[in-house]
Amino acid sequence: QLQLQESGPGLVKPSETLSLTCTVSGGSISSSSYYWGWIRQPPGKGLEWIGSIYYSGNAYYNPSLKSRVTLSVDTSKNQFSLKLSSVTAADTAVFYCVRRILGRGWFDPWGQGTLVTVSS
Amino acid sequence: EIVMTQSPATLSLSPGERATLSCRASQSVSSNLAWYQQKPGQAPRLLIYGASTRATGIPARFSGSGSGTEFTLTISSLQSEDFAVYYCQQYNNWPPYTFGQGTKLEIK
Numbered sequence: 001q002l003q004l005q006e007s008g009p010g011l012v013k014p015s016e017t018l019s020l021t022c023t024v025s026g027g028s029i030s031s032s033s034y035y036w037g038w039i040r041q042p043p044g045k046g047l048e049w050i051g052s053i054y055y056s057g058n059a060y061y062n063p064s065l066k067s068r069v070t071l072s073v074d075t076s077k078n079q080f081s082l083k084l085s086s087v088t089a090a091d092t093a094v095f096y097c098v099r100r101i102l103g104r105g106w107f108d109p110w111g112q113g114t115l116v117t118v119s120s
Numbered sequence: 121e122i123v124m125t126q127s128p129a130t131l132s133l134s135p136g137e138r139a140t141l142s143c144r145a146s147q148s149v150s151s152n153l154a155w156y157q158q159k160p161g162q163a164p165r166l167l168i169y170g171a172s173t174r175a176t177g178i179p180a181r182f183s184g185s186g187s188g189t190e191f192t193l194t195i196s197s198l199q200s201e202d203f204a205v206y207y208c209q210q211y212n213n214w215p216p217y218t219f220g221q222g223t224k225l226e227i228k
Contacts, residue, residue, distance in 0.1 A: 047156075047164065047207055049217040062216040063121075096163055105211020106154035108175060110163035 002027040004097045004111035012091075012118050018084040022097030022111060029078045030055045035100040036073070036080045039107065040093040043115075048093075052100055053080055087118045122146050122213050126206075126220035132228040139195040141223045143208035148188045152212035155184055155193045158222075159204045167206075168193065195225075203227050 008020035022036070029036060037052030051061040053071040061069050070083040084091060094115050098107040123146040133139055143153065151171040156164035166175040168184035171191060181196040195202055208220040 046221045047209075047219040049215075049219070051215075060215050064216070104169070105152055105214065105217060106166055106169040106209065107156075107164075108166040110165070113163050 002099065002109060004099065004109060006095060006097050006111045006114040008114060008116070010115060010117060012087055012116060013120050014088055014118055015086055018082070018087050018091065018116055018118070020082045020095055020097075020114065020116070021079050022081070024078045024080075029073060029080060030075045033102050035060075035102060037098050037100060037107070038071070038082045039096045039098055039110075041096070041113075042090075042093045050082065050084075050095075054102075089118050092116065092118045121216060122149060122210050122218050124208055124210055124218050124220035126208060126223045128223060129221070130224045130226060132226050133198055134228045135198050135200055137198050139193075139198055139202070139225055141193040141195075141206055141225070143186075143191040143193070143220050145189045145191075145210055147213075149210040149212035151187045152210060153184075153186070153191050154209045154211065156207045156209065157202075157204050158207065164207060198225075200227075 003025045005023045012018045035052040038050040041047050051071050053059040059071045068085045073080045094113040096113045097111040125144045127142045153171045155168040157167050158164040167178050172184045183194045185192050205222045205224050207222050
């Protein structure tokens with residue numbers, strides 16, 4: 001059974017870059033059938049799609065975040081990563097990594113999520 | 121960007137009752153709509169995709185309907201474990217994929 005696990009610092013200072021990694025287990029990130037992505041949820045609020053990436057490196061981003069987001073894939077480690085630059089308190093959220101089937105638009109499964117707080 | 125609007129924001133019902141949750145899209149999304157359930161402290165879980173197809177392992181009491189701009193998630197007879205927040209998500213026009221703001225289903 002495929003599992004996703006987020007990891008990274010839980011506290012980031014304003015103006016710095018948030019970096020998270022998602023480790024995929026129970027399946028290969030190099031599968032041609034899936035995109036891998038990130039969704040965030042500010043405390044007590046709704047869900048926002050950040051972006052998705054294919055194992056080849058082809059990526060799509062939310063236009064509202066595109067200037068600050070970089071996704072990458074490390075097939076040797078079966079991991080993919082998120083970098084969000086110039087963070088502010090508004091970027092405080094639980095970040096989930098997710099899988100999407102190629103050609104489909106829903107997300108399944110989800111990682112358990114990791115809370116990242118932006119504060120000095 | 122397609123805006124998804126869910127109603128009501130909160131729904132108070134008793135176990136055994138029928139729940140009807142609504143989701144409206146700002147423009148047609150055809151049948152490209154998914155529903156998720158989120159319990160406190162947990163990640164969302166996929167319930168429905170294609171507006172009406174239950175995901176693997178989802179009980180038959182959950183059903184989805186609608187197309188275009190109007191969608192409904194129905195829970196036929198509420199169980200205690202169904203009280204949670206429910207989100208709809210469109211995947212017809214992207215980027216970005218967009219979610220509704222959620223409906224909280226609480227015990228009356």
